[in-house]
Amino acid sequence: MSSDLSAIVLAGGMSSRMGQDKALIPIQGVPLLQLICQMAESCADTVYVVTPWEERYQHLLTPKSKFIREVTVGESLPHGPLVGFAQGLAQVQTEWVLLLACDLPKLEVKVLQAWAAELKYVEEDAIAALVCHSKGWEPLCGFYRHRCLPSLMEYINEGGRSFQGWLKQHHVFVLSLPDSEMLFNCNTPQDLGLLQ
Numbered sequence: 001m002s003s004d005l006s007a008i009v010l011a012g013g014m015s016s017r018m019g020q021d022k023a024l025i026p027i028q029g030v031p032l033l034q035l036i037c038q039m040a041e042s043c044a045d046t047v048y049v050v051t052p053w054e055e056r057y058q059h060l061l062t063p064k065s066k067f068i069r070e071v072t073v074g075e076s077l078p079h080g081p082l083v084g085f086a087q088g089l090a091q092v093q094t095e096w097v098l099l100l101a102c103d104l105p106k107l108e109v110k111v112l113q114a115w116a117a118e119l120k121y122v123e124e125d126a127i128a129a130l131v132c133h134s135k136g137w138e139p140l141c142g143f144y145r146h147r148c149l150p151s152l153m154e155y156i157n158e159g160g161r162s163f164q165g166w167l168k169q170h171h172v173f174v175l176s177l178p179d180s181e182m183l184f185n186c187n188t189p190q191d192l193g194l195l196q
């Protein structure tokens with residue numbers, strides 16, 4: 001375990017495709033958000049759950065996890081994952097942050113730990129270490145250097161909301177993915193059906 005690594009779990013999405021809050025869906029009896037926090041804890045000393053809805057998830061917190069309350073505007077609609085991440089990153093002190101979506105039920109702790117062990121070999125000029133797939137980077141299961149925050153804020157302040165658009169401006173270290181099933185993204189009732 002590295003004291004230079006913390007984790008941010010994003011739990012502020014609308015789950016509109018699922019039709020119910022994905023974070024609360026039990027996977028083999030464990031609510032998805034709790035499952036992701038448990039996995040994050042196996043790699044990082046502190047896990048930060050970024051959400052505007054602390055009360056909803058209070059009962060799911062694991063021993064090493066805490067909330068970062070996301071600030072929303074207007075009718076409390078979230079700003080999307082890039083802004084949620086920036087708000088979380090601004091509160092974190094470690095050199096590296098493992099960023100995780102809360103809808104990845106097939107994550108594998110061993111792979112996350114092997115990636116974390118590789119961070120010491122990542123080139124100094126890389127701002128992140130991510131898996132690359134045919135459509136671009138996988139931004140919501142990978143590692144970011146804390147010092148990417150000024151560039152992220154600049155991109156957001158200019159109106160940018162896309163991880164791909166932001167990452168395009170930077171050098172990113174490529175992580176290898178032993179089995180793509182690990183990144184199975186549970187967005188719809190059909191996805192959920194595949195799990196059960």
Ligand SMILES: Nc1nc2c(ncn2[C@@H]2O[C@H](COP(=O)(O)OP(=O)(O)OP(=O)(O)O)[C@@H](O)[C@H]2O)c(=O)[nH]1
Nearest residue numbers: 010012013014015016017078079080081084101102
């Ligand atoms: N904190 C925070 N997390 C977000 C926000 N938008 C999405 N997320 C999280 O980002 C991850 C990926 O979200 P998606 O699957 O793309 O979208 P979603 O909003 O959860 O669901 P849809 O409404 O179906 O698109 C999930 O962990 C979401 O909870 C946001 O505005 N704030």
Ligand SMILES: [Mg+2]
Nearest residue numbers: 103185186187
């Ligand atoms: Mg998703």
